Amino acid sequence: MINVAVIGVGSIGKHHARIFSDLAGVRLAAIVDADFPRAEEFAHKYHTTALKDYRDVISSVDAVSIAVPTTFHFSVAMDFLEQNKHILVEKPITSTIEEAEALINEAEKRDLVLQVGHLERFNAGVSLISSLVEKPQFIESQRLSPFLGRGIDVDVTLDLMIHDIDIILSLVNSEIADIRATGARVLTENIDVAHAWIEFENGCIAEAVTSRIANEKVRQLKVFQHNSYLNLDYQKQELTSFIKSDGAVRKEIKKPEEKEPLKEQLISFINCIQDKTRPLVSGHEGREALKVALKISGLVNHGLS
Incomplete structure (x- = not known):
């Protein structure tokens, strides 16, 4: 016990x-x-x-x-x-x-x-899409939320975007070559909306968009790689994939087993x-996600100064 x-x-x-x-x-x-x-x-x-x-x-x-x-x-x-x-x-x-x-x-x-x-690493949809990712070329994540008044003591990069940063880092087996970012403070004294562009040394590029002042809740992760496109809708818990095989493109929709992350x-x-x-997410992975999130916050704040 x-x-x-x-x-x-x-x-x-x-x-x-x-x-x-x-x-x-x-x-x-x-x-x-x-x-x-x-x-x-x-x-x-x-x-x-x-x-x-x-x-x-x-x-x-x-x-x-x-x-x-x-x-x-x-x-x-x-x-x-x-x-x-x-x-x-x-x-x-x-x-x-x-x-x-x-x-x-x-x-x-x-x-x-x-x-x-x-x-999110324990989200069944993330586990499913991770099993299908081989060598991603482009990754796009969206994590948008209406204003709830919670988590506003920190930048949205540390409250919400850090989830997607951690997932992206887990999918791309490469060091980061460059990061660009922009964003704004709107309803709080901290960053409320952020848009980051992450380039990896192996050529993969990831785009992350996060907001806590959106009209509606959106949670999506899209992965593009050779001969396949994967689209995870977190809210529907639905993975749509387009896979090219033998000259034809096959569409599949999968729903992972429902579990509480x-x-x-x-x-x-x-x-x-x-x-x-x-x-699965040790202190090392937590530190790396934090490092990227802080870098993005720094770039956004520099642009706003």
Whole structure:
């Protein structure tokens, strides 16, 4: 039995608590939130202990799920790593590359699991399209959302685009040669819309468009490669492919098996702890996605200055 605590039960953390409370081989030892009445609400719901200070739970757990604001990721995660606890930290891994590298080094020194919550890697549609990608030539991603007022403490590149950056990096086995980007601050003091153009050394090009002020929600990933075009619609959970074979183009529509990505992510985290294996999205992948997201933010902000 692995004892787990959830640190932060906001819009994402509350679902971590829900899933851990019903996961085989796991005991939800505590729910921690600086808003203690909120911690109590979910602790009562899932029959566990409510705490206000995460330091009070360190000695009682084997692992934690950290879903606090990004600026606190490093300090909270490091406190647990230094006490030999396994970590699942929501994306982005940290606010800076230096912080990310410090967490990676600490986890590796202690042989601990450090997993980053890039949820879309556990999306069944992403798994399906990844299995069909061989040598992509052009990738186009769209992640548009109406304004919800959440995640606005950071640029949209770190809140939303970083999902697509991580997926693109996982599909293209090459170093980045160049990045260009533009965007705007519209409804917040941070970047609300961003458009990035990423060129890889192997010739592949990726275009990522992200907005949190769109009229409607759009989630699409398109991959173009020799003799095939793949189009994943996240919302419909539908993959449309056009494949050229023997001089003819064949269209196929596939619907992957329905699974809850967050549940799959948390199961994977527990399996990594039990089997002593590396996560699908370790600290290293989290750091690389953060590096690109920060570069894009820097380019956009430079253009706006």
